[in-house]
Amino acid sequence: MKNIRIINAADYVGEKVKIGAWVANKRSSGKIAFLSLRDGSAFFQAVIVKSKVSEELFDLATSLNQETAIWVTGEISEDARSKFGYEIQVEAIEVVGESDDYPITPKDHGTDFLMDHRHLWLRSSKQHAIMLIRNEIIRATHEFYQREGFIQMDSPILVGNAGENTTDLFHTEYFDEDAYLAQTGQLYGEAGAMALGKIYTFGPTFRAEKSKTRRHLIEFWMIEPEMAFVEHDESLDIQERYVAHLVQSVLDNCDYALDVLDRDKEQLKKYTQLPYPRISYDEAIEILQDNDFDVEWGVDFGSPEETFLAEQYETPIFITNYPKAIKAFYMKQHPEREDVVICADMIAPEGYGEIIGGSQREDDYEKLLKGIENFGLGTEEYEWYLDLRRYGSVPHSGFGLGLERTVTWLAGTEHIREAIPFPRLLNRIYP
Ligand code: 4AD
Numbered sequence: 001m002k003n004i005r006i007i008n009a010a011d012y013v014g015e016k017v018k019i020g021a022w023v024a025n026k027r028s029s030g031k032i033a034f035l036s037l038r039d040g041s042a043f044f045q046a047v048i049v050k051s052k053v054s055e056e057l058f059d060l061a062t063s064l065n066q067e068t069a070i071w072v073t074g075e076i077s078e079d080a081r082s083k084f085g086y087e088i089q090v091e092a093i094e095v096v097g098e099s100d101d102y103p104i105t106p107k108d109h110g111t112d113f114l115m116d117h118r119h120l121w122l123r124s125s126k127q128h129a130i131m132l133i134r135n136e137i138i139r140a141t142h143e144f145y146q147r148e149g150f151i152q153m154d155s156p157i158l159v160g161n162a163g164e165n166t167t168d169l170f171h172t173e174y175f176d177e178d179a180y181l182a183q184t185g186q187l188y189g190e191a192g193a194m195a196l197g198k199i200y201t202f203g204p205t206f207r208a209e210k211s212k213t214r215r216h217l218i219e220f221w222m223i224e225p226e227m228a229f230v231e232h233d234e235s236l237d238i239q240e241r242y243v244a245h246l247v248q249s250v251l252d253n254c255d256y257a258l259d260v261l262d263r264d265k266e267q268l269k270k271y272t273q274l275p276y277p278r279i280s281y282d283e284a285i286e287i288l289q290d291n292d293f294d295v296e297w298g299v300d301f302g303s304p305e306e307t308f309l310a311e312q313y314e315t316p317i318f319i320t321n322y323p324k325a326i327k328a329f330y331m332k333q334h335p336e337r338e339d340v341v342i343c344a345d346m347i348a349p350e351g352y353g354e355i356i357g358g359s360q361r362e363d364d365y366e367k368l369l370k371g372i373e374n375f376g377l378g379t380e381e382y383e384w385y386l387d388l389r390r391y392g393s394v395p396h397s398g399f400g401l402g403l404e405r406t407v408t409w410l411a412g413t414e415h416i417r418e419a420i421p422f423p424r425l426l427n428r429i430y431p
């Protein structure tokens, strides 16, 4: 007899197997009992028919508390009534770990309660499905960049200078020096691109964001490719192929999770259609003004503006060439316009907002130096970064995709806090 995982049940129809699982839920009439079992790979149903088993086993099955850990033995059969399609006809149960008064019951709980019990909430079917999608996006990311010849390069988490801005930096001490938690791996990624050509970083990033929205985390993971000898248009081509690859991979490999989450697969399929529309910031302002939004050239877009713009199209869109004043110091100035930079944000459909921020980098030493000064940053800490423009500077571009924003979007969930196992939010660092 084999130990199997629930997700592989289809391969064992008619066979007797053993599964290590937890009791997620149960219900019974006098004659038959059903246990909803989960083992980390999937959820399915165990059936115990009173007339076919010993009284002892039936009593045990009906007395199991929620989240009791068990070894269950029985025969796999088809179950046409469930979405999963298979169940187990129980012949024996062995209790491995008792469970008493499990706090998360099948009834509805408030968000704060669930967040306080995140370490247990992760076991629920919806949270489980979201983690499967997160895992697939991570897997497909490495697949994409490795196939395209990018080298993964890890950037430091403790850094001595601001990577993005000075407003949401996390300050800490580094022996006798000031240090910060990395907001981005990008500047180190640029050094990597000059050494290795095409790289991607994949790591945690930190923003002391005082905003409490359904799109912001304090700690989130970012994938940041950086490419030497690549101009911005080519970077946009790579961005859209990457995102389409993520969507296709989730469709190909997360059927079960998408079903659990009731995610519309036909909708997702549309997002594999390339190219994605590219509209300039100027055009975006016009579209918004024509539709009664109160926006002036120069403002940054909030969530209502992004949502409206994306709704005009069927796929994610790029908004290009934002005003220089609202973007980061390292972005390359437009060759014909002083007031805009060569950059783009990718905006996801369905109200999920910005999932990628990217740009061509300023490769001119003098202009970059001026940019650093204009942003009020101390040039001393950026000496190493300026070196990249002193020694063989080349046109180069890169971008950052927010992992949790992407998970939230593809899973079709409401709030970003569910897209990471243990979210760090404004005023929440427990559990
Ligand atoms: O637009 P951002 O700030 O860009 C950068 O950090 C660049 N250095 C990236 C680069 O060019 N290498 O952030 C990039 C992405 C956003 O589009 C968003 O998806 C995500 O990171 N992001 C957040 N996700 C969750 N919580 C937050 N507080 C986030 N801030 C940014």
Ligand code: MG
Binding pocket: 345, 354, 356, 357
């Ligand atoms: Mg951005």
